Amino acid sequence: MATTEAQHSRLPYRAIALDLDGTLTNNAKEVTPLTRKTLLKAQADGAQIILASGRPTYGIIPVADCLGLEKTGGYILAYNGGKIVDCKTMEELYSNFLPAEVIPMLHQYARSKGYALLGYAGNEIVTEMPDDQYVKEESRINRMIIRKVECLTDHLEAHPTKLLMTGDTTAMVEAEKELIELVGNYIDVFRSAPFFIELVPKGIDKAQSLIRLLTQLNLTPKDMIAFGDGYNDLSMLRLAGIGVAMANAAPEVRAEADYVTLSNEEDGVAAAIEKFCYNKG
Missing domain, CATH: 3.30.1240.10 (Hypothetical Protein, Haloacid Dehalogenase-like Hydrolase; Chain: A; domain 2)
Incomplete structure (x- = not known):
């Protein structure tokens, strides 16, 4: 697995973990042009983009494609971390299954x-x-x-x-x-x-899978900024060097986050990346 991009990033946070629905995507389930542009800039500066969602892998791939991760690299954490997929090779790096019984x-x-x-x-x-x-x-x-x-x-x-x-x-x-x-x-x-x-x-959540992936990338949780809006995002917001909740997040999620950004309808992801990765705003 390639690690040099993340290791040589100029950014203070070398991994960006993103929930999708209510976070990265707006209410039309789309990544807005400004958020896409900001993430592409961060990736060009060495950040690893990690899409962490409860969606199945198939449901995350269109978002990964929108960000060009099949070419530039990045990772999918599907099923709340039950599977980890390398976007460039589509190799499953980790998977877990429900007990048959x-x-x-x-x-x-x-x-x-x-x-x-x-x-x-x-x-x-x-x-x-x-x-x-x-x-x-x-x-x-x-x-x-x-x-x-x-x-x-x-x-x-x-x-x-x-x-x-x-x-x-x-x-x-x-x-x-x-x-x-x-x-x-x-x-x-x-x-x-x-x-x-x-x-x-049992034991599958976004934080546990992120620990697995970060270890393979020679990164630590302190190297990561994470974004979310739902209860299933709490574990990764607690894990990250900085956990960012959207303005539209559940009250309990906002209360536990290190920072509350704008809503998913207002390019909240882009605003927080500019603030914490580029010291703007």
């Missing part, structure tokens, strides 16, 4: 409650409830098509890293508690949005 338990629970449960297969979202509004939102976020299946467990990709349960906010608060009681000894259960419950391997 837990998947039927999650499936049975979702069916008994009438909640939507979805997984991923290539460029498709697979689910038994394709008309669920939150399944459609996951499709919109990742630009992945939805495929209806009769039995979800028969159509998941081999060794899935993540499943996603969706439903109304009040229902998901209770479901999170029940699932932690049911399978919390085997997997991690948390909400990445009020209507999304992430179901991922």
